[in-house]
Amino acid sequence: MKTLRKITTSGLLLFAITTVLGCVDEPKQKQIELIAYAHSPLEIKKDNIVQIALLLDTSNSMDGLINQAKSQLWDIVNEFSLAKCGNDARPNLQIALYQYGNDNLSAEEGYIQQVLAFSSDLDEISEKLFSLTTNGGEEYCGKVLQTSLHQLPWNKNPDLLRMIFIAGNEPFDQGQYNYRTALTNANEKDVVVNTIFCGNYELGINTNWKEGASLTGGEYMAIDHNKKVTHISTPYDEIIIKLNSKLNTTYISYGSLGKSKIIAQEVQDSNALAMQEAVAVKRAVSKSSRLYNNKKWDLVDAYDDAEFEISSVEKDELPEELQGKSENEIKLYVESKKNEREEIQNKIKEYNSKRLAYIAENQKSNNSGELENAMVQAIKKQAASKNFSWD
Numbered sequence: 001m002k003t004l005r006k007i008t009t010s011g012l013l014l015f016a017i018t019t020v021l022g023c024v025d026e027p028k029q030k031q032i033e034l035i036a037y038a039h040s041p042l043e044i045k046k047d048n049i050v051q052i053a054l055l056l057d058t059s060n061s062m063d064g065l066i067n068q069a070k071s072q073l074w075d076i077v078n079e080f081s082l083a084k085c086g087n088d089a090r091p092n093l094q095i096a097l098y099q100y101g102n103d104n105l106s107a108e109e110g111y112i113q114q115v116l117a118f119s120s121d122l123d124e125i126s127e128k129l130f131s132l133t134t135n136g137g138e139e140y141c142g143k144v145l146q147t148s149l150h151q152l153p154w155n156k157n158p159d160l161l162r163m164i165f166i167a168g169n170e171p172f173d174q175g176q177y178n179y180r181t182a183l184t185n186a187n188e189k190d191v192v193v194n195t196i197f198c199g200n201y202e203l204g205i206n207t208n209w210k211e212g213a214s215l216t217g218g219e220y221m222a223i224d225h226n227k228k229v230t231h232i233s234t235p236y237d238e239i240i241i242k243l244n245s246k247l248n249t250t251y252i253s254y255g256s257l258g259k260s261k262i263i264a265q266e267v268q269d270s271n272a273l274a275m276q277e278a279v280a281v282k283r284a285v286s287k288s289s290r291l292y293n294n295k296k297w298d299l300v301d302a303y304d305d306a307e308f309e310i311s312s313v314e315k316d317e318l319p320e321e322l323q324g325k326s327e328n329e330i331k332l333y334v335e336s337k338k339n340e341r342e343e344i345q346n347k348i349k350e351y352n353s354k355r356l357a358y359i360a361e362n363q364k365s366n367n368s369g370e371l372e373n374a375m376v377q378a379i380k381k382q383a384a385s386k387n388f389s390w391d
Contacts, residue, residue: 048091050080050161050383051118053148057168057198059101060136064226065167065198065371070129071275072372074282077122079376079390081289086387091161093291094118095125098148099132101139101168110143110175114151122292123261126268126283139168140175141212145182145193154189161386162189163218165375167196169225172208179208183215194218194378196371198225219378223370231278232362236355241277243348244269244284250341252299252334255317261297285352288345300338303331310334 056062056069077093084090097116105111116128145166154162164186172179172195186193195213197204201222204210210220248269253262273280286292295301295308302308310330315323322330380390 048085048089048160049094049155050083050091051094051096051152051155051163052379053096053098053118053152053164055098055100055144055148055164055166056132057101057139057170058099058132058134058137059139059168059170060134061169062101062198062225063134066129066132066134067275068225068227068371069132070126070271071279073122073126073129074272074279074286075372076375076379077286077291078282078289080379081286081291082390083383083388084390086389090290091388092120094120096148096152097125097128098144100141100144101137101170102133103135103137104133105137110140110147110177111137112140112144112147114147118152120291120293121296122286123264123268123294126271127264130268130271138174139170140177141166141168141170141172142177142179142182143175145179146177146185149182149185149189149191154191158190159386161383161388162191163379163382164191164193165196165378166193166212167198167223167225167371169198170207172212179212180215183212186216192216192218192382194375194382195220196374197222219374219381221374221378223374225370227370231276232359233277234355234358236351236358237277237281240281240284240348240351240355241273243344243351244280244287247284247287247341247344247348250300250337250344251294252322252337253297253319254299254302254313255297257297258317258319261294265294281352281355284348288348288352299330299334300341303334303338 054069056065058066080093095116096114096118098112098114099105100110100112102111102113105113115132116125119125145164148164183193193213193216195204195209195218197207197209197220199222204220204222209222212218213220248265251262251265253259269280269283272283293301295305299310299313303310311327318330322333325333380388
């Protein structure tokens with residue numbers, strides 16, 4: 001009986017390991033090896049998490065790059081929301097943000113700043129992008145690469161996707177820190193570095209940007225960072241924006257973060273709308289995707305978490321309208337808001353499908369953003385090596 005129990009335990013452990021390691025199918029030999037080392041502690045991943053670090057040059061000439069990043073964040077999120085692993089699981093996304101080459105930053109730190117550590121909070125990512133301003137400075141690509149590799153908590157699971165996108169327009173080898181050393185460290189961490197030169201393609205090659213990508217198997221791309229992205233207006237834009245306002249009413253804030261995050265949600269809606277109506281529409285679509293999850297401050301998203309219990313929330317951490325209600329009454333209220341949210345999100349997706357069809361029919365040339373195209377192209381190519389696919 002003990003032998004049977006031992007075999008059963010090993011089998012369950014193997015199942016758990018091969019289920020959570022990532023998108024890549026494990027060969028049988030490797031599975032056998034994993035059983036042999038089953039007694040060793042393993043880092044079990046509940047989710048397949050893709051990590052992307054954006055390293056943006058914020059010197060004087062980079063206003064166009066920053067504006068593209070602000071407006072095209074939602075295109076990238078919406079594209080990524082369609083990604084799936086080989087076993088049809090949907091990966092989560094973490095984004096980190098660094099700025100470099102700005103005189104307002106510390107010279108002692110190499111004119112480099114971590115603006116945001118890895119985060120899945122899309123409102124926070126948007127907020128940090130909108131906080132960026134440009135100012136002349138020294139652009140040290142090797143230094144910012146090494147800093148991001150050292151500071152960020154990169155996943156160690158070999159099956160998970162880790163990527164850096166570094167964008168700028170000065171020679172890649174500026175500064176005292178050797179970029180080749182940083183790229184060696186990237187290879188050790190299995191982080192793919194993609195370089196985006198803001199300027200002429202050949203000039204980027206001559207100033208080492210292509211080598212900066214090739215040393216980790218990344219993509220080298222050159223973009224016109226000053227290109228003005230032309231968005232096609234559609235008959236569905238205003239409808240989606242109104243639905244987004246209704247969507248906001250389904251959020252039930254709780255805890256110390258609740259009030260500030262509700263405000264932040266509205267601020268980022270306003271930031272998107274201030275750029276262009278089409279950007280606000282794309283953000284609304286992102287808010288209807290699985291990647292827009294706010295379980296740390298919203299009761300509806302938290303309620304979907306199997307580990308969350310409404311009873312764990314103190315009465316004074318609830319919104320006023322719920323503080324005098326029983327636990328059962330609170331659950332009924334949350335469920336009604338959840339149903340309302342799903343209905344609104346489905347309508348947004350429905351109108352967005354019509355919107356995309358309208359754009360495809362009326363678009364005469366490629367009006368999408370340079371930064372968006374570069375990133376999506378690289379993400380899809382490198383994700384394919386980890387057994388990702390797109391709907």
